[in-house]
Amino acid sequence: MIFKRLVAFFLDILEVIVFAVAIFLFIYLLVLQPHKIKGSSMEPNYHNGEYLLTDKLTYRFREPKRGEVIVFLAPGANGEEFIKRIIGLPNEDISIKDNSVYINNQKLTESYIPSDIETRPGAFLKQDQEVKIPDGYYFVLGDNRTFSSDSRTWGFVKKEVIKGKAWVIYWPISKAGVIKEVKY
Numbered sequence: 001m002i003f004k005r006l007v008a009f010f011l012d013i014l015e016v017i018v019f020a021v022a023i024f025l026f027i028y029l030l031v032l033q034p035h036k037i038k039g040s041s042m043e044p045n046y047h048n049g050e051y052l053l054t055d056k057l058t059y060r061f062r063e064p065k066r067g068e069v070i071v072f073l074a075p076g077a078n079g080e081e082f083i084k085r086i087i088g089l090p091n092e093d094i095s096i097k098d099n100s101v102y103i104n105n106q107k108l109t110e111s112y113i114p115s116d117i118e119t120r121p122g123a124f125l126k127q128d129q130e131v132k133i134p135d136g137y138y139f140v141l142g143d144n145r146t147f148s149s150d151s152r153t154w155g156f157v158k159k160e161v162i163k164g165k166a167w168v169i170y171w172p173i174s175k176a177g178v179i180k181e182v183k184y
Contacts, residue, residue, distance in 0.1 A: 032056065033164065035071050037083055041142030041149065042069070045112055046083065051171035052179070054164035064138060064159070065089075066103075067112075067182030069166040072140075075154045081163060084150055085112075085182075088139030095130040096121045096152070101141070102130075112143065112182055119145045122152030138162075 037050045046052075046069070054071045064070060064086050074082040088094040093104050099118035101108040119141070121127040133139055137156035142148025151157065169175050 032167070033071075034170075035081065035083065035166075040147050041144050042083055042085075043144040043147075044114065045143050046166075046169070047175075050169055050175060052083075052166050053168045053170060055167040056164040058165050059159075059162060063089075064162065064165070066184060069179060070138075070140065070157075071163045071166060072157050073161040073163065075157075075161075082140075082149075083166060084140035084142050084148070084157075086138050087141045087151075088133045090133055090135045090137055092133050092139075093130050094125070094133060094139050095128065096125055097128055105130075109184065113145070117143075117145050120152075122150075124155045125152045136160075 033054045033056055035052055035054050037046050037048060037052065040048055066086055066089055068086050069083060070086060071081050071083050074080045087101060087108065088103060095102045095105075096119055099120060101110070101119050121129070125131060125139075133156060136159050138159065139151045140157050141150045141152065166179050168178050
């Protein structure tokens with residue numbers, strides 16, 4: 001009798017553990033995933049060592065938008081994930097002129113970065129060169145343009161490598177909150 005109760009008790013505990021692990025895996029693999037910001041490429045808006053939750057569902061239902069901060073598999077970085085901001089959308093023409101970004105020959109006003117930050121060209125996108133973003137690809141930049149490895153250097157980001165949209169900063173507590181949407 002005691003043995004049956006003990007077995008039933010352990011089976012109940014095992015059931016709770018399996019159920020908890022299943023919920024965790026469902027959420028982690030399909031809904032939300034934590035990420036740590038590494039480096040200064042997104043300063044002054046996102047700082048080295050901050051933790052955020054990435055929304056992995058949004059882009060299953062709609063296309064990414066300009067200004068959204070995304071997490072994606074970095075090109076040639078052996079599975080490392082980068083955090084950058086979407087600047088150029090599929091089928092747009094993008095160029096860098098006079099240290100500013102131009103989309104379809106219109107200067108992009110970026111209120112989320114200080115006015116003294118200059119956008120310099122890179123190995124992929126050279127000064128005054130206009131490039132059309134292919135269908136299914138995005139052009140991404142770090143907010144700290146001086147210290148960011150981004151699309152200026154290694155090119156476009158394919159939609160399939162985007163892991164999700166940065167949604168909430170949860171650490172440190174003093175910075176916790178939903179990531180604000182950018183208006184252009």
